[in-house]
Amino acid sequence: MTVGSMETAALFDAGKKGRGLRATRELKTGEVVFAEPTFSAVVFDSFFTQVCHSCFRRQANLHRCGQCKFAHYCDRTCQTACWDEHKQECGAIRKLGKAPSENIRLAARVLWRMHKITGVATDSQLISVEQLEDHVADMPQEDLKQLETDVQTFMKYWSYGRKQHSVEFISHIFGIIKCNGFTMSDQRGLQAVGVGLFPNLCLVNHDCWPNCTVILNHGSQTALSSALHSQRRIELRALRKIDENEELTVSYVDFLNLATDRQSKLKKHFYFDCTCEHCTQHISDDLMSAAADSKPSADKVKEVTAFSKECLEKIESARIDGNYEEVLKLCRECLKMQDNVLADTHLYKLRVLSVISEVLSYLHSFSEAAAYARRMVEGYKKLYHPNNAQLGTAIMRAGVTLWHAGQIEEGHGMICKAYGILMITHGPNHAITKDLEAMRTQTEIELKLFKQNQLMYHDMRDAALKKEPKAEESK
Structure with a gap:
């Protein structure tokens, strides 16, 4: 039963979830469903x-x-x-x-x-x-x-x-x-x-794998x-094509948590039990708690997981205090323990990779930060929805880090990928999208100059080699 509506969304009775909003027509990916002032x-x-x-x-x-x-x-x-x-x-x-x-x-x-x-x-x-x-x-x-x-x-x-x-x-x-x-x-x-x-x-209800973002x-x-x-x-923007009369949903919590942890947070802060598909079927939980391909023992995985949890608490404390040298020390110790034990999609490893890449970038150690950022993005891509805003901003950060590290081609590729995602989640007029557009243009120019210089160098080298006398002629 529809009891209220605007141009693209209508209020309806969503059963056990109470009230909800649904689309009044088909919506395209990236389309603004509605805008609302505070x-x-x-x-x-x-x-x-x-x-x-x-x-x-x-x-x-x-x-x-x-x-x-x-x-x-x-x-x-x-x-x-x-x-x-x-x-x-x-x-x-x-x-x-x-x-x-x-x-x-x-x-x-x-x-x-x-x-x-x-x-x-x-x-x-x-x-x-x-x-x-x-x-x-x-x-x-x-x-x-x-x-x-x-x-x-x-x-x-x-x-x-x-x-x-x-x-x-x-x-x-x-x-x-x-x-x-x-x-x-x-x-x-x-x-x-x-x-x-x-x-x-x-009025927009929650889903851990939503069709909209805010x-x-x-x-x-x-x-x-x-x-x-x-x-x-x-x-409110559509993350994919939404059919007419389909319920509009957003995520109230970050997807990068195990299903039981997401359900616990939702119950604590919003007082409802999440029964979405990703929670009931524990989708991606196996990846978020996965062991490395080296197949370590269950006891070793348990030991390193406990160590990582404790270490992350210390990392956060040092980060709040602004003690970045301690943050880096703890991150490196944690990653060393996690190596060949936890997979790169494991939540605790991803959190450490995110912190260490961000802090190293802040300290202008871009080459080292780039290696960690690359691993972080590869893990995120296996877990997040392809049009997730947090994935887009993570790829943007990694692209900028690679760019500053002098890895222009890969950095430009990541910036372009991030731009494609944020055009859907944020739209062309948002400040972050405009920033990305400027970076995309700049890295494209630098990439062209870099390739031109490479071509010029190869041409000069080939010309110099042609002028070198043959071994027989020099005798």
Whole structure:
């Protein structure tokens, strides 16, 4: 039964999964199913001085709000564009004396927005925010304690004199945010910097091998007038051809986890049991936990797997501390233990390869980084969907590393491959795709020059050999 629709997607009863969205017509690979502006969004606490609170771009030398001293913006234009969203928050922060955590700030922004629109925001919004699922009844005791603490803090933050709400309703809003909040990335799509709420996106159900992907499009903020700025928005894009009436799905978690681990994460954070094909049939689990072709003993595999898990925890700790020499030392030790024991598709080996290639690239040791990046990509290609955005960005990173290492031809090939994937997942107008297009053009030019120089060298060598006197003539 369809109970609401927009041009390409309709709301329907998805049975045990509750509500869902399905395609109202056939959709092509890479097509934008729908775009949706943020209902409300906030920058993470850890990035509040590094990311513009209006456009969510990472920038140097941001301008601070002169009143609350908390919000930061690219410039006056971004600040003006965000004032309608920030003005009540600004007063609340000043009254409290400090900014509360991101969850509190987002809940308040959601409520201020709801008061302003008093119902469904636009004709294209299929349901109002308060109709979204909160799963408060499904929360374990630990989550309920945190919820109670957040509600108490919220009550202090929420300015007096405005419309008051019951504890139950505030709890409902926090539950909605916990279950439906969408992590928002910076302008390059490479780092999570905030969280937002998108009511239509919340209706798209999960599948570990989905037919759609979600990306954040920051739009254009180059106009001098804030009125001409385009809104930050998500885009739901088709990863393959989708038939009319087929359910639209996205993945709530990274596929590179064993089925039981994905199910555990989904149950913990979203309160449902995943019964998708890849979970029920444990597809690719054998590759993600595979032993090397040398066929080591089961005890050896178990020993190295345990060592790898412990080592990865140490690697992450050293990485957070910025101790990159320790990171490299631990990665090399771990890879040495894994050699001839764990396959290159094993999750723990892939995680070590990803870290060591990234850190070596950061330290400009590109030749060594390239060797690890190449192995990482080969493993990813055997596991990820061919149009997966994380696969695309991993291939991009590897291509750039190879390019900087002087391996231009292979680097150019990887950059082209990544560009093909990200054109589907991100589209031609996203900042990361534009960056890739520029790199693709540059590496193509360098490759042509390299081949021309090679040809010139061979011609000069052949000419020189022809001029050398024969052994008989020199006697």
